[in-house]
Amino acid sequence: MIVTFIFIILICPLASFTFFAISSLMGRKSSRQDLISTFAMLIAFACAFLLFMQVLGNPSIYKVAGASTHTTDWIQIDNVSLPMGFLFDSVTSIMLLVVTIVSSLVHIFSIGYMHGDPRYPRFFAYLSLFSFSMLFLIVADNLLGIYIGWELVGLCSYLLIGFWFEKDSAANACKKAFLTTRVGDVGMFIGMMMLFTKFHTFTLFGENGIFELVNNLESSDLTWLSIAGILIFCGAIGKSAQFPLHTWLPDAMEGPTPVSALIHAATMVAAGVYLAARMFPILTDVSSLFIAYVGGITAIFAATIAIVRWDIKRVLAYSTVSQLGYMMLAIGAGSYVAGLFHLTTHAFFKALLFLGSGSVIHALHVHHNDHDDGHHDDEHSDQPVERDGIPPEQDMRNMGGLRHKMPVTFWTMLIATLSISGVPFFFSGFWSKDEVLGATLERAMESGSAHYYILFFMALVAAGVTALYMFRLIFLTFTGQPRDQGMYEHAHESPKSMIIPLIILAVLSFPIVNKWSVKKYIEQPGQVHNHLAPEHANQFVLYAAAGSADHHDSTSHTAHKGHSPAHNIAMGLSIFVAGLGILLSALFYHWKTFSAETIANKFRGVHRILWNKYFIDEFYDGIIVRATIIGAKIFGGIDKYLVDGLVNLVAIIVNYIVAFLVGLFDNKVVDFLVNSVAGVTWKFGGRVRRVQTGVIQNYLFVILTGVILLIIIFRLLV
Amino acid sequence: MSNITLEHYLLISSILFTLGVFAVLTRRNAITILMGIELMLNSCNINFIAFSRFVKSPTTVGAGEVSLAIEGQIMALFVIVLAAAEAAVFLAIILSIYREFNSISPDETNTLKG
Numbered sequence: 001m002i003v004t005f006i007f008i009i010l011i012c013p014l015a016s017f018t019f020f021a022i023s024s025l026m027g028r029k030s031s032r033q034d035l036i037s038t039f040a041m042l043i044a045f046a047c048a049f050l051l052f053m054q055v056l057g058n059p060s061i062y063k064v065a066g067a068s069t070h071t072t073d074w075i076q077i078d079n080v081s082l083p084m085g086f087l088f089d090s091v092t093s094i095m096l097l098v099v100t101i102v103s104s105l106v107h108i109f110s111i112g113y114m115h116g117d118p119r120y121p122r123f124f125a126y127l128s129l130f131s132f133s134m135l136f137l138i139v140a141d142n143l144l145g146i147y148i149g150w151e152l153v154g155l156c157s158y159l160l161i162g163f164w165f166e167k168d169s170a171a172n173a174c175k176k177a178f179l180t181t182r183v184g185d186v187g188m189f190i191g192m193m194m195l196f197t198k199f200h201t202f203t204l205f206g207e208n209g210i211f212e213l214v215n216n217l218e219s220s221d222l223t224w225l226s227i228a229g230i231l232i233f234c235g236a237i238g239k240s241a242q243f244p245l246h247t248w249l250p251d252a253m254e255g256p257t258p259v260s261a262l263i264h265a266a267t268m269v270a271a272g273v274y275l276a277a278r279m280f281p282i283l284t285d286v287s288s289l290f291i292a293y294v295g296g297i298t299a300i301f302a303a304t305i306a307i308v309r310w311d312i313k314r315v316l317a318y319s320t321v322s323q324l325g326y327m328m329l330a331i332g333a334g335s336y337v338a339g340l341f342h343l344t345t346h347a348f349f350k351a352l353l354f355l356g357s358g359s360v361i362h363a364l365h366v367h368h369n370d371h372d373d374g375h376h377d378d379e380h381s382d383q384p385v386e387r388d389g390i391p392p393e394q395d396m397r398n399m400g401g402l403r404h405k406m407p408v409t410f411w412t413m414l415i416a417t418l419s420i421s422g423v424p425f426f427f428s429g430f431w432s433k434d435e436v437l438g439a440t441l442e443r444a445m446e447s448g449s450a451h452y453y454i455l456f457f458m459a460l461v462a463a464g465v466t467a468l469y470m471f472r473l474i475f476l477t478f479t480g481q482p483r484d485q486g487m488y489e490h491a492h493e494s495p496k497s498m499i500i501p502l503i504i505l506a507v508l509s510f511p512i513v514n515k516w517s518v519k520k521y522i523e524q525p526g527q528v529h530n531h532l533a534p535e536h537a538n539q540f541v542l543y544a545a546a547g548s549a550d551h552h553d554s555t556s557h558t559a560h561k562g563h564s565p566a567h568n569i570a571m572g573l574s575i576f577v578a579g580l581g582i583l584l585s586a587l588f589y590h591w592k593t594f595s596a597e598t599i600a601n602k603f604r605g606v607h608r609i610l611w612n613k614y615f616i617d618e619f620y621d622g623i624i625v626r627a628t629i630i631g632a633k634i635f636g637g638i639d640k641y642l643v644d645g646l647v648n649l650v651a652i653i654v655n656y657i658v659a660f661l662v663g664l665f666d667n668k669v670v671d672f673l674v675n676s677v678a679g680v681t682w683k684f685g686g687r688v689r690r691v692q693t694g695v696i697q698n699y700l701f702v703i704l705t706g707v708i709l710l711i712i713i714f715r716l717l718v
Numbered sequence: 719m720s721n722i723t724l725e726h727y728l729l730i731s732s733i734l735f736t737l738g739v740f741a742v743l744t745r746r747n748a749i750t751i752l753m754g755i756e757l758m759l760n761s762c763n764i765n766f767i768a769f770s771r772f773v774k775s776p777t778t779v780g781a782g783e784v785s786l787a788i789e790g791q792i793m794a795l796f797v798i799v800l801a802a803a804e805a806a807v808f809l810a811i812i813l814s815i816y817r818e819f820n821s822i823s824p825d826e827t828n829t830l831k832g
Contacts, residue, residue, distance in 0.1 A: 700742060
């Protein structure tokens with residue numbers, strides 16, 4: 001039954017895409033592609049919901065990672081077989097549910113948002129393909145299957161980010177996203193192959209799966225395993241936009257806003273976290289610490305950049321990067337559950353934030369068009385100008401006071417903001433963020449490792465900064481006085497198809513839904529170091545033996561988590577920093593007690609660094625891109641002059657020598673033979689023709705001679 | 719005087735035939751060639767007659783009897799008639815050739831030569 005449902009979930013979006021592909025090939029535009037795609041996603045959602053009910057019915061079975069696999073032979077080459085199959089456990093089920101919910105809502109939202117776009121049907125077809133890829137990635141039971149889904153997701157993100165490819169910025173952004181994630185994918189592929197050469201299988205769970213075989217490794221293999229783990233995590237760094245490969249994600253905001261919601265909330269970036277979580281059992285101390293550091297650095301790094309952005313979507317983009325850092329940090333800190341929990345809650349509130357910002361942009365953008373059509377001459381001077389390359393309808397400096405015009409958008413976005421900021425008790429984000437912080441602090445206390453104290457501190461600061469920039473967004477957009485009167489007057493609440501997804505997502509941002517779904521139903525799988533128990537384990541590096549033992553007994557581990565002192569401390573501190581962040585934000589942007597400009601001027605250097613995103617893009621442009629271009633030019637020159645020259649030289653030499661030889665052979669040998677045949681025939685003919693004298697008497701003489709000869713011969717013979 | 723035997727006839731006939739052949743092969747005159755041919759034909763006739771005289775017909779001759787084999791003589795008559803006809807046609811052709819080429823040498827009537 002599970003397999004059937006998974007099949008339906010996969011086939012629905014794929015069928016919708018195939019339908020579009022076939023009808024386009026036949027030259028017909030499927031005018032109702034939007035409804036087909038949306039309907040397909042809703043069916044997939046229904047199946048995912050039924051599967052989720054299945055898990056709720058048997059929590060004890062499905063909470064074990066890799067509880068149920070359904071594998072079948074796929075490729076067989078000599079004695080290497082690559083099976084393909086589905087994996088089903090509570091993690092899969094929750095991910096399926098999250099993806100299908102967000103994807104369905106994004107589909108519905110897009111009906112309103114993308115209305116009137118010249119490539120409207122294609123947009124929905126791409127969305128469907130994207131959903132299919134992500135769902136396939138989730139249910140695949142082996143690394144190869146995950147990799148296939150992984151690359152498909154990459155392709156779809158390329159297509160969707162570059163959906164408005166007429167714009168240069170969008171065309172560049174999609175290339176950037178594709179190439180940057182590819183850098184990570186190379187690492188992931190190498191990691192996969194390392195595992196494959198060792199274990200001769202891609203399968204994760206089960207008797208002959210990687211996670212079982214990894215227990216047979218010697219302690220001396222730990223370094224090797226750490227390298228493999230880090231390489232696979234490189235894929236996640238690329239896809240989940242972790243430092244230093246995060247640069248593609250903010251640029252990916254060039255895509256239509258629903259795409260941003262889909263890519264940056266539920267699918268593509270979640271794929272990285274999902275992968276890191278799935279590979280959890282093979283993470284060693286070193287690779288865990290690496291992941292935790294990448295996550296921690298990303299969290300604080302992206303959050304600080306977000307403070308100074310004016311583009312509403314870029315704020316959310318950096319916020320996403322930062323939140324993904326949290327998830328990675330959780331996984332690195334050894335709390336698989338916290339990572340996935342934060343992934344789930346984040347999927348909902350971040351989708352809500354993106355769709356909400358889409359709603360705002362939509363409202364202001366429509367105004368922009370009306371403006372052009374209606375009062376072309378008299379209000380021309382009021383036309384909002386583009387500053388710093390930000391489209392006017394996305395620029396928060398043009399907004400303000402929109403609360404009155406767009407109440408539903410305001411309230412739903414406020415809920416999401418409260419949630420992401422970690423406002424206590426009534427919002428899901430608080431609980432999941434607390435899990436992450438708590439897990440980190442707990443790990444720090446258990447291991448006594450300075451690394452984890454540093455990471456905890458980074459995460460805590462990031463939490464405060466998150467509250468700061470999110471409330472800055474809310475204050476700048478929705479409260480205060482309108483800063484662009486023309487835009488404000490024409491702004492309006494979005495149509496129902498856009499409002500309803502917002503409301504649904506707002507409901508999902510409350511903790512009842514998420515707490516109920518995630519925490520109780522996921523069991524943390526054991527990690528490799530528990531089984532290997534290296535005798536010379538360096539206590540300072542990571543896990544103490546006590547920690548490992550505690551880890552091993554993971555059911556109790558998750559259960560007592562909420563009551564541990566680490567969690568209480570973490571909770572208290574996180575409430576404090578969130579409050580501080582909100583307060584600062586309100587002082588600057590709501591009550592205007594302090595002026596943000598003054599501070600920015602006072603710390604001009606810091607502001608410049610933040611405004612330029614720590615110059616990472618410039619670094620890449622200056623060093624890597626330029627080096628690549630110079631390298632390409634050098635190699636191009638070598639190709640053009642050296643290689644081509646050599647080839648041409650060889651060609652000339654060959655041409656002359658061979659042509660000469662062949663010509664010689666032709667002239668001397670072949671012609672000689674032919675001429676000889678002709679000459680011999682000619683001469684022989686010349687001789688022979690003399691016999692034909694034309695004198696009858698000669699003929700008669702010959703005849704007579706012949707007769708006489710015949711007679712003589714005859715006599716002799718007889 | 720010894721008897722004239724078959725060998726004598728055959729000898730005469732051979733000499734005549736050889737002379738005919740010689741005439742045909744060597745003469746440059748068409749009429750002489752014709753005469754050579756006639757010689758050859760008549761040497762054949764001598765052969766026919768001689769054989770009809772000396773060879774006993776196995777069907778008609780009884781033991782110890784000498785009888786004529788009439789077939790040889792009949793053949794000789796045929797040959798004479800044939801020779802006459804041939805001479806007539808040959809002379810007619812030679813006349814035409816002479817009118818055309820002003821010559822009756824076979825060497826000069828060579829306009830069909832390739």
